[in-house]
Amino acid sequence: MKLARNADSPLVDKEETLFPTIAKVFDAECPQMETARIEVTDSAGSLTRDFRIAKASGWAIATEVAVADPAQKTAEDVTPKDDAAKEITEVPEAPPAPTVAKQEKPVVVEKKQPDVKPVSLTAENVFWLAAKYYPEALNDDRVIDQFASLESCDDYRAVWKNEFDLRDWRKKVKPEVIAKSDSASNLFEFSFTFDVRRQYDFETSMLDIGGFIPSERQYEVRCFYGSGDFDDNAIGGRVHVSFEGLPDSFNQKIYLPGDLGRSAVDRLQAVGNRVRITYLAQLSGVGLKTGWPKHYELKAEFIDVKIFTGEQLDYLLVHHDEAKFIAAREQHMAAVRKAAEEQRRAEEQRLAAQRSHEEELRRVQQEREDAQAQKLYDSLAGDGVVPAKLAALHHDGNPSFDNPYDIAASAFSRGQKFPVRAFVEVGDRDSVGYRAKWPSRVYLTGEGLEEGDWYFVSGMGDGQKIDGALYSVISVDKATKCDGRICMNKEDVAAYVRTQYPQWSGARE
Numbered sequence: 001m002k003l004a005r006n007a008d009s010p011l012v013d014k015e016e017t018l019f020p021t022i023a024k025v026f027d028a029e030c031p032q033m034e035t036a037r038i039e040v041t042d043s044a045g046s047l048t049r050d051f052r053i054a055k056a057s058g059w060a061i062a063t064e065v066a067v068a069d070p071a072q073k074t075a076e077d078v079t080p081k082d083d084a085a086k087e088i089t090e091v092p093e094a095p096p097a098p099t100v101a102k103q104e105k106p107v108v109v110e111k112k113q114p115d116v117k118p119v120s121l122t123a124e125n126v127f128w129l130a131a132k133y134y135p136e137a138l139n140d141d142r143v144i145d146q147f148a149s150l151e152s153c154d155d156y157r158a159v160w161k162n163e164f165d166l167r168d169w170r171k172k173v174k175p176e177v178i179a180k181s182d183s184a185s186n187l188f189e190f191s192f193t194f195d196v197r198r199q200y201d202f203e204t205s206m207l208d209i210g211g212f213i214p215s216e217r218q219y220e221v222r223c224f225y226g227s228g229d230f231d232d233n234a235i236g237g238r239v240h241v242s243f244e245g246l247p248d249s250f251n252q253k254i255y256l257p258g259d260l261g262r263s264a265v266d267r268l269q270a271v272g273n274r275v276r277i278t279y280l281a282q283l284s285g286v287g288l289k290t291g292w293p294k295h296y297e298l299k300a301e302f303i304d305v306k307i308f309t310g311e312q313l314d315y316l317l318v319h320h321d322e323a324k325f326i327a328a329r330e331q332h333m334a335a336v337r338k339a340a341e342e343q344r345r346a347e348e349q350r351l352a353a354q355r356s357h358e359e360e361l362r363r364v365q366q367e368r369e370d371a372q373a374q375k376l377y378d379s380l381a382g383d384g385v386v387p388a389k390l391a392a393l394h395h396d397g398n399p400s401f402d403n404p405y406d407i408a409a410s411a412f413s414r415g416q417k418f419p420v421r422a423f424v425e426v427g428d429r430d431s432v433g434y435r436a437k438w439p440s441r442v443y444l445t446g447e448g449l450e451e452g453d454w455y456f457v458s459g460m461g462d463g464q465k466i467d468g469a470l471y472s473v474i475s476v477d478k479a480t481k482c483d484g485r486i487c488m489n490k491e492d493v494a495a496y497v498r499t500q501y502p503q504w505s506g507a508r509e
Helices: 014-030 124-135 135-139 141-151 153-159 163-181 258-270 323-380 386-398 404-414 492-501
Strands: 001-005 034-040 047-056 059-067 087-089 187-195 199-201 205-208 218-219 239-244 254-255 274-289 296-308 314-320 420-427 434-438 442-445 454-466 469-482
Touching: 014 047, 014 199, 047 187, 124 135, 124 141, 124 163, 124 218, 124 239, 124 274, 124 296, 135 141, 135 163, 141 404, 153 163, 205 296, 205 434, 258 274, 258 296, 258 442, 296 323, 296 492, 323 386, 323 492, 386 420, 386 454, 386 469, 386 492, 404 420, 404 454, 404 469, 420 442, 420 469, 442 454
Parallel strands: 001 034, 001 087, 239 296, 442 469
Antiparallel strands: 034 047, 047 059, 187 274, 199 205, 205 254, 218 239, 274 296, 296 314, 420 434, 420 454, 434 442, 454 469
């Protein structure tokens, strides 16, 4: 393991006192470890101490090993260990949750060596990289103007008012613009200074300084005192850089036990909780955003981040290397997948509950309709049903009928006719019409009636005095012949009920 510390660190020449206080890191990350070799380097990277610690001695020094001359190092000494070993800085981070399954060998995270030289996070470098990821934009003359003016705004201002001079200038600068965009670096290094709100948790020995992820930044390049407004070109004249988000547990909490915590808090307080953060990030193209204002967007993915404080802003609080960012991204994606799975399950449960509720509503509605349909069926096909009701229903689908005596009395008293619906048995025909056998004192007038048959008739009713008695005289418009006083059997009634309640499950006896 490697321990890097500053010259003003309270651990100088007593670095071994750190390890018993962070023993839980070893227990959590590598419970099978019995011994460890510690290499101590100063701020310049020079090796100052080399010793071994052992679990049996409570992670105190087991054997002191003198620092050898570099030329005298053994094969074990010169074997690269950076990739396989966990780097411990002066301010180690909080241990992760204990591993469930023991590993025979530690997982090796290979660090990617950048194949391009980092550049500073300036508007010019951001624009060149945007052109590299969006070369189609260079087909726009106005984009060529903007990129060429990065090199010389004066040259552009000298020609932009003359169409021919501007055309000649574009032809000259376009190959240079394309070549420079093709060679643009996607590796950026930059620093920002923040004032943070610190909070130390004595239960967990964690220092919370808030997130270190910058907010989205907008870059614009204007060539003033001329036609330097490039809002109308293919990229909208501006480029945005957005930064990847990481879990708060990664970018807010720093594990600083004991004296390290006090030392960090003292230094933060002395400078008003100011920190300087240095970033190494890789940028890639996201695409053109056509909202207002239109712009091209780049996404920054972090490779290395160091957070400093102190009077000279050179006291290292924490160092996040590429391996930590890889682990944090895996943690973040696992959390995203878990959240998506939980959301999917919640949606399935919601839909299942909704389907169950809808089924219950349908069941209740079906029971209600069945009850109403059964009630209608019983009223038409049950015991003691009135034949006139079935006859009327068969006549025109309306089970209602009238008392012809009431109609006759009203018609006679008012001197006018009224609509009437009646169930009658036709008798002999005389000069007035067909005299009904039942009910008595009813006459029917009209064609198509046969003596001795039962009919349900509808028409206009009048009241007449015949031989001193009031008779109901019905002028028949429509007549339906019924057999044996009944126009409908139970099957007919069931068919009728189903026209009123299509979902009816059927009659109950």
